[in-house]
Amino acid sequence: DSGVTQTPKHLITATGQRVTLRCSPRSGDLSVYWYQQSLDQGLQFLIQYYNGEERAKGNILERFSAQQFPDLHSELNLSSLELGDSALYFCASSVEDRNTEAFFGQGTRLTVV
Amino acid sequence: GQNIDQPTEMTATEGAIVQINCTYQTSGFNGLFWYQQHAGEAPTFLSYNVLDGLEEKGRFSSFLSRSKGYSYLLLKELQMKDSASYLCAVEDYKLSFGAGTTVTVRA
Numbered sequence: 545d546s547g548v549t550q551t552p553k554h555l556i557t558a559t560g561q562r563v564t565l566r567c568s569p570r571s572g573d574l575s576v577y578w579y580q581q582s583l584d585q586g587l588q589f590l591i592q593y594y595n596g597e598e599r600a601k602g603n604i605l606e607r608f609s610a611q612q613f614p615d616l617h618s619e620l621n622l623s624s625l626e627l628g629d630s631a632l633y634f635c636a637s638s639v640e641d642r643n644t645e646a647f648f649g650q651g652t653r654l655t656v657v
Numbered sequence: 658g659q660n661i662d663q664p665t666e667m668t669a670t671e672g673a674i675v676q677i678n679c680t681y682q683t684s685g686f687n688g689l690f691w692y693q694q695h696a697g698e699a700p701t702f703l704s705y706n707v708l709d710g711l712e713e714k715g716r717f718s719s720f721l722s723r724s725k726g727y728s729y730l731l732l733k734e735l736q737m738k739d740s741a742s743y744l745c746a747v748e749d750y751k752l753s754f755g756a757g758t759t760v761t762v763r764a
């Protein structure tokens with residue numbers, strides 16, 4: 545157990561819908577990272593927050609957004625869902641503003657039908 | 658842009674040694690990570706190289722040559738539980754992952 549908690553573990557939804565994925569980082573970690581892993585794309589960095597502020601952005605679609613709250617948990621919002629958004633979404637956390645020793649949660653498997 | 662290459666698959670026998678190579682061309686470099694990922698599970702941190710040379714951690718070792726844009730992960734005394742995907746990742750302001758190498762350990 546990495547100490548990073550993601551909910552829900554599985555999510556099935558229809559195209560066009562909106563979902564919210566939640567991540568609670570390890571105690572004491574200030575950075576949260578979101579990744580998308582699909583079969584044809586591998587693990588892709590989406591976005592990073594550090595202590596409530598957006599720190600870095602990867603190939604995140606405009607339909608996707610995220611935020612980190614004062615208690616440091618983070619949410620990833622996915623809207624106007626398409627079939628191609630079906631993937632595993634991982635959250636990772638680290639103490640510092642860098643990926644050193646980042647720990648991954650178990651992921652949320654999103655299926656868009 | 659980021660370009661990180663590693664072999665797609667490797668097969669080895671229990672007790673043997675396997676070396677997974679990773680070459681990279683990236684716009685920035687702060688360090689190189691290796692992660693292990695079992696199917697459907699979270700990636701697990703294995704090693705982190707910042708400077709050139711070999712880092713040894715039990716049965717796993719990782720090597721880095723920054724001038725050559727090259728790293729390898731060495732897995733010794735292979736066990737069945739080592740069957741997994743091994744991900745090479747380069748850090749600049751973010752982590753960029755290779756597609757992963759699926760290692761199958763056979764009895």
